[in-house]
Amino acid sequence: MRSSLTRLLPPKSTDSGRCCCTVLVDLLDRCRSPASLRTVGSLHARLLLSGGGGGGGGEQPALLVKLIRAYAACGDLCRARLLFDSVPGPLKNTVFFNVMIRSYVSHRRPRDALRLLSSMSPGPDHYTYPCALKACSDAADLPAGRQLHAAVARLGLDANLFVANALITMYARCGRSDRAFQVFAEMPRRDVVSWNAIIAGFARERRFDRSIAACREMAALRGPAPDAGTLASVLPAMADAAPADIGLVRDLFDEMPAKGPIAWNAMIAIYSNNSMAKEAVGLFARMETAGPEPDALTLASVLPACGQLSAFGLGKRIHEIIKRKGMRPNMVLENALMDMYANCGCLADARDVFDGMRVRDVVSWTSIISAYGTHGRGKEAIALFEKMRESGVEPDSIAFVSLLAACSHAGLLEEGRRYFRSMTNKYRIVPRIEHYACMVDLLGRAGCIEEAYAFITKMPIRPNDRVWGALLGACRVHSNMEIGLLAADELFRLVPEQSGYYVLLSNIYARAGRWEEVTSVRSVMADKGIKKVPGCSNVELGSKVHTFHVGDQSHLQSKMIYRKLDVLLGRMKELGYVAATESALHDVEEEDKESHLTVHSEKLAIAFVLINTGRETPVRITMNLRICGDCHHFAKLVSTIAEREIIIKDTNRFHHIENGVCSCRDYW
DNA sequence: TTAGGGTTAG
Structure with missing residues (x-):
């Protein structure tokens, strides 16, 4: 870079000054990264020698401004x-100040920017204010922002599009989306940035x-067309969004001409965040064939969808892309991986990725703790939690959810109690409803149903359906009818529409034979x-994810699958298998119940994988419900x-x- | 000149 630039330099003795x-x-304009610093230095030296850039007078201000900006x-x-x-x-005119203030802002030094602004003479102009307002939002300094707003209004600059847009962002980022909206509403003219700023402002304040x-209004009006930034702005508001809203953004995406990576990434992330993993993965596939080159953000957005679908093959391929493109180290991407x-x-x-990370934050640790926890390896999850503390990373509220859940999955009653107490005593983290739900789950599944019930009655916050649901689940495991009815009563009042309870x-009732x-x-x-x-199970074969529903006969291999199931059930009965009919909901004849159970989606998925793969391939299945007792038993026998x-x-x-034994040790 | 995209739990 340096040598090519130097070669481009005009001879010192040129008489054509302007050229x-x-x-x-x-x-100078081309020097934009630390690698060009030496080039800037040599250009500066060259200017000094020719008497053009020493600040001693006689310089061309335009060159000096460029030099400052290049440094x-x-x-x-x-x-x-x-x-x-x-x-x-x-x-030293306004342009010098604008360039210096902008430099501070772009290097995240908003305080220096504001200090320079206050010493500015001549006064700020319509180029200064947008940047100064950005400094206020970066510093979360609402009073300073208000002062600037007043100054802007005095000068009549609030009608300027750039200034007004910056005001919207300043108010929104300082937590005043109401004021941001007021500015937006009073604007005589709005461009796409104004709309995106207000959309992002509401999203930031969780006013989804x-x-x-x-x-929606922007899309309906004949004003500026929504762009990739619009999708990116609305993205944080699209968690658990309504299908109609997801449809709206998809339409915007489809109508967008010449889509760049931001539009693709936002759309993939919206699908991922709404548990629409198949759509996210499908869109990623389209991007690979007909869109822009996926970047680190694309991959970090599609990886959660792979996890949701257990699309191990695709996930591994993405890992290969990350390696090939040398995208590591990148903590967010590694966390997602x-x-x-x-x-x-x-x-x-997962552990390999974790071990290979150079820098780990609380998200990295929480992910690995949760991984061990959900795989039933509670003791190791606890050990990792302690290692996290030793490494100087402080646990947050979510880390405790993972830790308590890990104790619960492994039946580590005393450890769970101790860590729950330590939240308040040691870490000054106020337990939230999620933590209470974990504790009820822990106590209940360990058999301390009465204690779990007493724990709920003493909670300082109102128990929700998750809390009562955990208790009801424990009552099912331990066949406690009395407290189970109490929990069910609460649940039917709180969430009367939820079928699971x-x-x-x-x-x-079925377990007690009370038909x-x-x-x-x-x-x-x-x-x-x-x-x-309806239960459904996903399973990946090659690059395709196959979905099975309960009683599914739509699969191309359906006949073979049912034949395989018959063979397996026959072998099992020889080994003394009896269908666990209390897992069936309906009070029908025993034989019917059994046939209902045999078509549970997870059984179909297992048979499908057995038909299509060899012994060395593990069967990986992801379900949308909790596994039923009968299918659990079935899977253990198949493994043998x-x-x-x-x-x-x-x-x-x-x-x-493996070999008839489950990592949950039948404790679930 | 102004806005805007990624990862963790249950």
């Missing part, structure tokens, strides 16, 4: 400031409805129009009969099954 100046300006762009703010200070007063409404492996049931691969209650009550639960469901969520490793991810944890 020389143009070339120099051009060269700043290369990261040498000190030299930029020295040069700035050396410019004689009469020569207003953010999406603004996006580690989590993908963990969610695909590959704990060892009716199913749990009916399982409790009359099972029938009455069923009729309550029918009366209220509540349908059981077919000599296969089976890894099932249900909505609660992993079941790593």
